[in-house]
Amino acid sequence: MKTFILIAVLMLALLSAVFANDRYTEAMQKSIQAIYQAQTIPDYQTAVNTFERIAAMEKAEWEPVYYASYGYIMMAIREQDKGAKDAYLDQAMKGIARAQVLAPGESEITALEGFAYMIRVSVDPGSRGQQYAPVAMKTLSKAVAMNAENPRALSLLGQMQYGTAEFFGSATTEACATLGKALAKFESFATDNPLAPRWGKAVAESAKAKCR
Amino acid sequence: MKTVFTSALLLVTLITFGQTRITGRVTGVNGEGIPLANVILENTYDGTSADAAGNFQFTTTETGEQQLVVKIIGYREFRRAVTLNGEPLTISVQLAEMINELEAVTISAGAFTASDESRRTVFKALDIATTAGATADIAGALNTLPGTQKVGESGRLFVRGGDDSEARTFIDGMVVLDAYSPSAPNTPSRGRFLPFMFKGTSFSTGGYSAEYGQALSSVLALDSKDQAENTRTDIGILSVGGDVAHTQAWNGGSAAGKLQYTNLRPYVGLISQRIDWKSAPASIEGVAAFRQKVGRDAMVKFYGNMNNADFSLYQPSIDNTGTKYYYRQQNDYRYMNGAYKDILNDQWLVRGGISYTSVQNTLMFDDRHVLEAEKGVHGKAVLEGSLSDKVELKAGAEVIQRNYSWDADSAGYGRNQGFDEVMAAGFAEADVYASNRFVTRAGVRMEYTSLTGQFSADPRISLAYKAGAHGQVSLAYGRFRQTANNQYVRVNPNLDPEKADHYILNYQMMVSNRTLRVETYYKRYTSLVKYVDGDASQLNNAGSGYAKGVELFWRDNKSLRGVDYWVSYSYLDTKRDYLSFPYKAMPSFASKHNVSIVGKYFLQVIKCQLGATYSYTTGRPYDDPNSDVFNGGKTRAYADLSLNLAYLPRPNVIVYFSCTNLTGRNNIFGYEYGTERNADGLYNSRPIRQAAPRFAFIGIFITLSKDKSVNQLPSL
Numbered sequence: 030m031k032t033f034i035l036i037a038v039l040m041l042a043l044l045s046a047v048f049a050n051d052r053y054t055e056a057m058q059k060s061i062q063a064i065y066q067a068q069t070i071p072d073y074q075t076a077v078n079t080f081e082r083i084a085a086m087e088k089a090e091w092e093p094v095y096y097a098s099y100g101y102i103m104m105a106i107r108e109q110d111k112g113a114k115d116a117y118l119d120q121a122m123k124g125i126a127r128a129q130v131l132a133p134g135e136s137e138i139t140a141l142e143g144f145a146y147m148i149r150v151s152v153d154p155g156s157r158g159q160q161y162a163p164v165a166m167k168t169l170s171k172a173v174a175m176n177a178e179n180p181r182a183l184s185l186l187g188q189m190q191y192g193t194a195e196f197f198g199s200a201t202t203e204a205c206a207t208l209g210k211a212l213a214k215f216e217s218f219a220t221d222n223p224l225a226p227r228w229g230k231a232v233a234e235s236a237k238a239k240c241r
Numbered sequence: 242m243k244t245v246f247t248s249a250l251l252l253v254t255l256i257t258f259g260q261t262r263i264t265g266r267v268t269g270v271n272g273e274g275i276p277l278a279n280v281i282l283e284n285t286y287d288g289t290s291a292d293a294a295g296n297f298q299f300t301t302t303e304t305g306e307q308q309l310v311v312k313i314i315g316y317r318e319f320r321r322a323v324t325l326n327g328e329p330l331t332i333s334v335q336l337a338e339m340i341n342e343l344e345a346v347t348i349s350a351g352a353f354t355a356s357d358e359s360r361r362t363v364f365k366a367l368d369i370a371t372t373a374g375a376t377a378d379i380a381g382a383l384n385t386l387p388g389t390q391k392v393g394e395s396g397r398l399f400v401r402g403g404d405d406s407e408a409r410t411f412i413d414g415m416v417v418l419d420a421y422s423p424s425a426p427n428t429p430s431r432g433r434f435l436p437f438m439f440k441g442t443s444f445s446t447g448g449y450s451a452e453y454g455q456a457l458s459s460v461l462a463l464d465s466k467d468q469a470e471n472t473r474t475d476i477g478i479l480s481v482g483g484d485v486a487h488t489q490a491w492n493g494g495s496a497a498g499k500l501q502y503t504n505l506r507p508y509v510g511l512i513s514q515r516i517d518w519k520s521a522p523a524s525i526e527g528v529a530a531f532r533q534k535v536g537r538d539a540m541v542k543f544y545g546n547m548n549n550a551d552f553s554l555y556q557p558s559i560d561n562t563g564t565k566y567y568y569r570q571q572n573d574y575r576y577m578n579g580a581y582k583d584i585l586n587d588q589w590l591v592r593g594g595i596s597y598t599s600v601q602n603t604l605m606f607d608d609r610h611v612l613e614a615e616k617g618v619h620g621k622a623v624l625e626g627s628l629s630d631k632v633e634l635k636a637g638a639e640v641i642q643r644n645y646s647w648d649a650d651s652a653g654y655g656r657n658q659g660f661d662e663v664m665a666a667g668f669a670e671a672d673v674y675a676s677n678r679f680v681t682r683a684g685v686r687m688e689y690t691s692l693t694g695q696f697s698a699d700p701r702i703s704l705a706y707k708a709g710a711h712g713q714v715s716l717a718y719g720r721f722r723q724t725a726n727n728q729y730v731r732v733n734p735n736l737d738p739e740k741a742d743h744y745i746l747n748y749q750m751m752v753s754n755r756t757l758r759v760e761t762y763y764k765r766y767t768s769l770v771k772y773v774d775g776d777a778s779q780l781n782n783a784g785s786g787y788a789k790g791v792e793l794f795w796r797d798n799k800s801l802r803g804v805d806y807w808v809s810y811s812y813l814d815t816k817r818d819y820l821s822f823p824y825k826a827m828p829s830f831a832s833k834h835n836v837s838i839v840g841k842y843f844l845q846v847i848k849c850q851l852g853a854t855y856s857y858t859t860g861r862p863y864d865d866p867n868s869d870v871f872n873g874g875k876t877r878a879y880a881d882l883s884l885n886l887a888y889l890p891r892p893n894v895i896v897y898f899s900c901t902n903l904t905g906r907n908n909i910f911g912y913e914y915g916t917e918r919n920a921d922g923l924y925n926s927r928p929i930r931q932a933a934p935r936f937a938f939i940g941i942f943i944t945l946s947k948d949k950s951v952n953q954l955p956s957l
Contacts, residue, residue: 056286071277071293078279078290086286116314155805160440163470197892198848 053087057096057224064100065228070107073100091132092224098124098141099228105148114152121145136176137226143169144185165189180218181226183211184233191236205240212237261325264298265332267291267311275313275336283308301325315339317630340630340674346707348682350717350747350760351447353386369436372839373852374883374901376938379432379442380421383461384856385837387760387792387809388446391858392830393879394910394929396429397421399830400446401764402788402815403458403741406726410434410461411453413542413580415596416619416641420461422524423550423572423602425516427910427929433546433574438530440466447743447762448717451668451684451701452623452637457723457741457766465542465580468532469495473946477501480939481508486528494533501526516932517555517565524550538584548574553605559915559925569605574598589626595619610650615727617643633672635684640665645727658731662724663691670701678707690724693737697722712750719743729770733780740767758794763787769819777821786817786825806840826872827862829911832879834859850887856880863911866924879908893944898937905934 060083064076077100084093101121105114122145128138146165150157166189172182187207194201215230267278274295281288282301289299291311301307304325309332311319316336323330368382375381380398384391390399397405410420412434424430436442441464445453453460468490475486486499505521531543553569580594595618602613623637646659670684682703689696701719708714722738730736747760769784790813798805813833818825836857843850860875868874885899902908908931915925 052286074277075290078277078288081279082281082286082288085281086284120314167470193892197889198845199892 053083053090054223056083057092061096061224064096064103067100067103070104073104073107076100077104089131091128091135091138094124094128094131095138095141095226098122098128098145099226102141102145102148105152111152114148118145118149118152134175136172136179136182139168139172139175140179140182140185143172143182143189147185147189162189162193166193178214178218180211180214180233181229183207183214184229184236187211187233188236191239201240205237208233208237208240259302259304259327260300261303261327262298262300262329263309263323263332264329265296265334267295267297267313267319267334267336269316269336269338275316278311278313278316278334278336280334281310281312283310311336338677340677346678346680346705346713348680348703348705348715348717349713349749349758350703350705350715350745351388351445351449351743351762353383353444353446369442371841371850371852371885371887372854373885373899374854374856374881376431376885376899376901376936377436379434379436379461379463381431382436383444385807385809385839385854386444386446387758387794387811387835388459389811390813390830390832390835391856391879392861392910393881393908393931394427394429395830396424396431398459398461400459401762401790402786402813402817402828402831403764404828404830407456407458407723407741408461409453409456409459409723410463412463412544412578412596413465413594414452414462414592414621414623415578415580415594416455416598416617417576417596418598418615418617418643419574419600422548423552423570425522425552425554425570425932426556426568428516428932433548433576434463438465438544439463447764448701448703448719448745450635450682451670451686451699452635454666454668454686454688454699454721455641455664455723457721457739458764465530465544466532467540467542468493468534469497471946473944475499476943476945478941478943479503480937481505495531497528497530499526499528501528512933512935512937514932515930517557519553519555519567519569520551522550522552524548535583540582542578542580542582544576544578546574546576548572550574559913559927560917560919566607567605569603571603573601585626588628589624591622591624593620593622595621612648613646615643615645617641631674634670636667636669638665638667645731647727647731660692660730660734662730664724665689680705688722690738692724692730692734695737697738711752712748715745715747715749717743717745717747725770729780732778736770736780737768737782739769739782739784741765742767754797754799756794756796758792760792760794761790762792763789766817766819769817771819772821775821775823784817784819784822786815786819788813788815790814803844804840804842806838808839809835809837811835823871829862829864829872832858832861848889850889852885854881854883856883861911864914865912865926866914874912876909876911879910880904880906881908893946895942897940897942900935900937902931902935907934 060076060079067073067076077097080093080097080100084097087093098121101117105117108114108117125138125142125145132138143165146161146168150161150165169182169186169189172179173186187204190204190207191201194204211233215233267275269275276291276293276295278291280291280297282303285301285303287299287301287303289297291297307323307325309321309323311334315338317339319334319336321332369379370377372382372385380396383389383398388401392399395405398408399405400408410417420432421430422433443462445460449460469488470490472490473488477484482501482503484499484501486497488495488497502525504523506523509518509521526548529545533541535541550572555565556568558564558566576598578594578596582590582592584590597618599616604611604613619639619641621637621639623635625635627633641664643662648657666686666688668684668686670682672680672682674680684701686699686701687696699720699722703715703717705713705715720740720742722740724730724738725736742765743762745760745762747758750757764787766786768782769786770780770782771784773779773781790811793810794807796807813831815831816825816827838855841850841852858879860878862872863874863876864872865874881901882903883901884903888896890896910929912926912928919925
């Protein structure tokens with residue numbers, strides 16, 4: 030009996046220690062699942078709120094700010110009002126800047142920055158295209174250079190290249206090659222970070238489907 | 242076993258008692274629920290999001306004194322200390338709206354702002370480059386906006402009954418002393434600065450900020466681009482010359498240089514002109530720009546422009562057919578502008594700069610020579626920031642030092658006339674937001690000029706009120722002064738500055754890509770330069786005048802797919818008694834009704850952008866010495882239909898074509914009269930007309946860069 034109690038106490042102690050360590054991971058994993066399942070702006074805002082609460086506690090981690098920014102970009106995409114779109118993107122850019130300080134050299138954050146510029150262009154392509162499209166292109170190329178295995182960087186770059194080629198009516202060969210590479214990297218993507226981003230495959234597939 | 246059970250039970254009880262349930266509702270000041278706010282128990286993992294009605298609830302195991310924080314975009318953060326002891330808490334959270342530039346009302350009276358970044362602009366930077374008939378000239382494009390009067394033989398900006406000298410140009414806050422390239426008498430001149438250099442254009446037709454002085458009618462404030470993102474080389478092959486430019490970009494900075502050669506000689510040889518050119522205009526221009534980021538938030542900009550132009554022509558005499566006079570102009574122009582901007586922190590920024598302009602004109606009328614030269618230095622420093630989210634402040638000081646000289650080699654034309662002026666000014670302005678709906682801007686500008694040795698203080702006040710979700714009303718009053726034109730000050734250096742008071746009422750409505758603006762104004766001129774008893778060598782400040790009018794602007798890029806168009810209409814009633822005027826009369830540059838219709842269409846299939854502009858202006862007064870009434874004559878109406886076409890065969894190649902006055906209408910701008918009576922006792926007249934009915938231009942622009950999608954479209 031004594032042994033049993035001892036084991037039980039020991040296990041409880043161990044469990045609570047693990048629980049404390051993994052409280053961050055667990056909270057994050059739950060929220061990441063929520064943000065991937067989000068459909069509407071309120072869904073995203075709720076998920077973003079959770080990430081912001083975690084970010085306020087875990088000031089050394091880049092992932093909470095990253096996902097909050099991702100959420101704001103998704104809200105900007107769904108929002109109709111141009112002014113509100115820009116307000117969401119401003120929030121996203123603030124978070125991205127903070128994440129970059131926490132994890133310099135992280136390709137995922139740079140890819141997200143490129144994504145934000147892409148959406149900036151989409152708010153008013155006529156007058157912003159000339160200014161932001163090259164910036165988006167440059168940022169996404171940088172993300173690919175930082176990690177050639179990052180499928181999201183490749184996919185977004187491919188989408189930009191596709192849009193540009195389509196606008197000028199030129200060949201989409203290069204864009205389709207990039208998208209093909211992106212899809213291959215989605216398959217082979219491996220990381221030991223349980224919180225690493227995993228979004229973007231479906232969009233890459235539908236973008237690739239336009240290539241014939 | 243019993244002990245284990247007891248302790249487990251105790252633990253469960255403890256947990257239940259250790260939990261505090263917090264509920265509440267997030268509302269605005271009027272009690273309306275604010276959805277989805279983030280409710281945070283600071284420095285813990287606990288918290289929740291409010292629901293769509295603003296209600297929230299969560300439980301926490303934390304105990305003791307804690308901070309409850311509630312935040313959401315657009316509102317100020319809410320914070321309250323709470324004591325957690327297991328007792329359920331209900332907290333009503335009232336959030337105060339944050340004044341932010343996105344939602345807040347803006348002062349729109351008199352102002353047309355063009356920017357790619359700002360969301361609430363009526364006019365985009367790109368619009369200037371793509372307006373047909375403007376041939377990438379800033380003034381040409383702005384002349385399609387309400388408040389401007391088309392003066393076809395000048396090409397400059399004439400705003401609300403003011404002449405061209407009353408509209409001043411500033412680059413990055415620094416004054417430009419001579420903003421237009423020289424042109425032959427009665428032919429339109431072009432602005433010296435190409436629109437593609439600028440990321441923002443703010444064109445004000447009245448009631449502008451206390452930051453701007455020495456402008457009676459209008460301020461054109463151009464905001465130059467930050468560092469270039471790409472290294473590139475641009476080549477332009479034009480029907481009137483060519484240019485080559487190179488931009489080198491590095492991390493945090495860029496440098497660019499451009500060399501341009503323009504020669505109208507082959508063109509005027511090909512298309513018959515009403516001007517008897519001896520040597521049509523030719524010019525060489527060099528432009529250099531440098532940008533460097535300093536530290537995290539500071540930026541240094543330098544811009545320099547050198548231009549040398551030369552032309553000569555014969556002007557036939559009105560009185561003696563067969564006699565003609567020789568006229569030649571050589572113009573040597575230099576402009577340099579250095580600007581610095583540093584964001585100190587979230588609230589404050591400083592900016593400043595120095596600009597230098599040197600203009601030298603060598604004129605020849607027959608065998609008489611005139612050498613005219615002006616040099617000026619402008620230095621300025623401004624501090625801008627916010628005291629709170631409700632009060633924004635701007636204050637600064639500037640000095641403009643100028644030297645002007647005029648030297649003719651024959652008597653009666655002024656020998657060694659000239660003057661020096663030092664103008665020192667200080668200004669302060671505050672924007673006070675009562676709410677997101679109501680803003681008041683109050684400012685004052687103090688000036689000292691060495692010409693008269695006098696100090697002055699001019700008030701500027703504007704109000705704006707957002708009446709509904711999309712509409713807003715704006716009111717502005719201001720007093721403005723400007724040193725009289727060089728040609729008058731050189732005759733009498735003791736002249737007072739000319740003055741104008743502006744009163745403006747504006748209504749603006751913007752609903753998803755449709756804009757409607759209605760503006761009415763009254764402008765009173767005082768201290769205008771006047772000839773004493775009609776003698777041009779005796780000048781005083783006894784002149785006065787007024788201008789009043791109503792203007793409409795409608796822009797729509799939604800109703801017709803792929804089509805963006807705008808319509809402007811200006812009604813102007815103006816009279817003045819100045820210079821040689823015997824009494825109050827409408828000046829010859831003014832016209833009662835001005836209409837512009839501008840349309841743009843991008844045809845994806847053939848990769849073409851098509852643009853068309855139609856302008857219509859009712860007749861302008863002219864003085865017929867054969868009549869007793871001063872400025873009693875009236876020209877026939879002016880009309881022009883212009884077209885442009887940009888074709889993009891490849892991402893880095895653009896073929897551009899434009900033509901003005903497609904219908905070839907014979908527009909008459911006014912009449913010139915002889916100086917002597919003819920055999921019938923009348924003065925001979927001659928109409929002032931366009932040099933040629935149409936002006937056609939074709940250019941091919943090629944961009945070479947690593948990034949193949951970069952092209953010169955924004956510079957066209």
